[in-house]
Amino acid sequence: MTDPNRFSFLFRFLTKAGEAGALFNQTFKNIFTKSWEKKNFLQQLEEIGVKSLPIVTITAAFGGLVFGLQIYIAFTRYVGHGSEAYSGPIISLGLSKELIPVFVGLMLAGRVGSSMAAEIGTMKITEQIDALFSLGADPNRFLVVPRTLACIVILPMLTLYGDFIGILSGFFYNIVLMGVNRHVYITNTLTYFEMWDVVSGLIKAVFFGVIIAIVGCWQGLSTEAGAEGVGKATTRAAVISSVLILIFNFFLSEFLPGSFTG
Amino acid sequence: MIRFVDVHKSFGENHVLRGLNLEINRGETLVIIGQSGSGKSVLLKHMIGLLQPDRGQIYIDGVNVTELREEKELYAVRRKFAMLFQGAALFDSxxxxxxxxxxxxxxxxxxxxxxxxxxxxxxxxxxxxxxxxxxxxxxxxxxxxxxxxxxxxxxNPEIILYDEPSTGIDQIRANAINDLINKLKEELNVTSVVITHDMDSTFKVADRIAMLYQGTIIECGTPEEIQQSKNRIVHQFIHGHAEGPLENW
Known part of the structure; x- marks a missing residue:
């Protein structure tokens, strides 16, 4: 006989995915068709953007340094001494297309996504969400839309800033610390590194921004069972959005064109 | 002014409201009493549209709000209400x-x-x-x-809903809140719906009292009528006796 609990995990998964999908759908409908709270959007820009600058700086700097280091080792080991000067475009491409968007996404999933879940979750269990509704404010337009829009705007900006810091750090490691030929390194970077490498990373960042905001808000709005529930929602928001970022990163890398110059 | 007709509401297996009927008149203070977990807050949240019934109708000034789909119409109904939440629900930020x-x-x-x-x-x-x-x-x-x-x-709402207004505060402050409920009713001529299990508050503010038990209103009347009720459940609840038909706390 079929065990009725056999499909319960699948059923729960589909229910939860449906909840998140419905929130996504409602949020984008509100973004394009309804008025939303501009003041909250500006507050979120500061909260998500300005306050994330230190963590993005550190992550991008050390990400750039260690990537520069590994590429340097790879070139000296497999191609030979002197070839490291050709590593410039590889470092820049790897950082701007893959590492920096993912690093920024993961850092903000931890810092911003979990904070959204905690804040909205606390509002939920203290009936502040119900109070918003009773006072004529749609919780989606008041809480979710400004956060989603802020993430869509801020993630690419932070990624672009991270690209700059990361590429500079890779340059610093190779040129300043390891004494690689500066002229060859820069010329090669300018010749082979394309604008599209940066743009494709920024497109990824937009997707990651949506993931962080929707997952954080969805977890917050579905919080139950008091302080323990807030804790669980916070953890789930960080874990789910981090996993989704890594999964989406692969598929975006696969489907976005590798280059625009053929 | 507010009328519940055969309202049902379940959360999973938990059938909270089971064919509830209730009428609230303009300008009165109706206190809904009942045990913790009896569905008082659920009832209140149906009035303001925070919850939708699974079955039945809710009329506000003659309009069946369960049939309203247009946001403008829902907004106009919601505008008539204000709610004092149990923990006040002030926005922290x-x-x-x-x-x-x-x-x-x-x-x-x-x-x-x-x-x-x-x-x-x-x-x-x-x-x-x-x-x-x-x-x-x-x-x-x-x-x-x-x-x-x-x-x-x-x-300037027409109806104020009070969710456990005296819970979590000392007796002096609870009395001050009771006085405020009475004062606001007189000065603003609002309709008030209070849910509580505090009998002291109940008799201080109520024009009528309704007792919610097992998802329906089992008794509704003036404070004097409720005090003289022959219903054993109502009698036990308002006098706070540990022994009686209400055993499953």
Whole structure:
């Protein structure tokens, strides 16, 4: 006989995915068709953007340094001494297309996504969400839309800033610390590194921004069972959005064109 | 003014409202009593549209709100209500003044100076002065309830819903809240629906009392009628006896 609990995990998964999908759908409908709270959007820009600058700086700097280091080792080991000067475009491409968007996404999933879940979750269990509704404010337009829009705007900006810091750090490691030929390194970077490498990373960042905001808000709005529930929602928001970022990163890398110059 | 007709509501296996019928008249204070977990808050949240019934109708001023789908219509119905939440539900990230003006800014088109004036008046009405700049965490439990009440009355609602107004505060503050409920009813001529299990508060503010038990209203009447009720469940509840038909706490 079929065990009725056999499909319960699948059923729960589909229910939860449906909840998140419905929130996504409602949020984008509100973004394009309804008025939303501009003041909250500006507050979120500061909260998500300005306050994330230190963590993005550190992550991008050390990400750039260690990537520069590994590429340097790879070139000296497999191609030979002197070839490291050709590593410039590889470092820049790897950082701007893959590492920096993912690093920024993961850092903000931890810092911003979990904070959204905690804040909205606390509002939920203290009936502040119900109070918003009773006072004529749609919780989606008041809480979710400004956060989603802020993430869509801020993630690419932070990624672009991270690209700059990361590429500079890779340059610093190779040129300043390891004494690689500066002229060859820069010329090669300018010749082979394309604008599209940066743009494709920024497109990824937009997707990651949506993931962080929707997952954080969805977890917050579905919080139950008091302080323990807030804790669980916070953890789930960080874990789910981090996993989704890594999964989406692969598929975006696969489907976005590798280059625009053929 | 408010009429519940055969309202059912379940949460999973838990059938909370089971064919509930209730009428609330304009200008009266109706107190709904019942055990914890009997569905009093669920009933209140149906009035304001926070919950939708699985079956049955809810009429507000003759309009069946369960059939309303247009946001404008729902908004117009919601505008008639204000709610004082159990824990006050003040917005943590806003000052007292921002909390009180929140509904005003959304339900009216008043200029900022007028909104500020109304905020001060409402706070004054609930006995609070010079607290506009304070954050909710700086307030005591009783003050939070007062601010919650000021926020509720700020946009001149026709109906105020009180969810356990005396819970979590001491007897003196609870009495002050009871006095406020009576004062607001007289001064603003609002309809009040209070849910509580505090019998002291109940008899201080009620024009009528309804007892909710196992998802339906088992008795409804004036305080005198309820006090003289022959229903054993009502009798046990209002006198707080440990022994009786209400055993499954």
């Amino acid at each position: 806003m000052t007292v003044a921002q909390n009180v003006s929140f509904g005003l800014e959304r339900y009216t088109t008043f200029p900022q100076e007028k909104i500020e004036k109304i905020v001060t008046e409402c706070l004054d009405r609930v006995g609070l002065r010079n607290v506009e700049h304070l954050m909710p965490f700086e307030l005591s439990g009783g003050m939070k309830k007062r601010v919650g009440l000021a926020r509720a009355i700020a946009y």
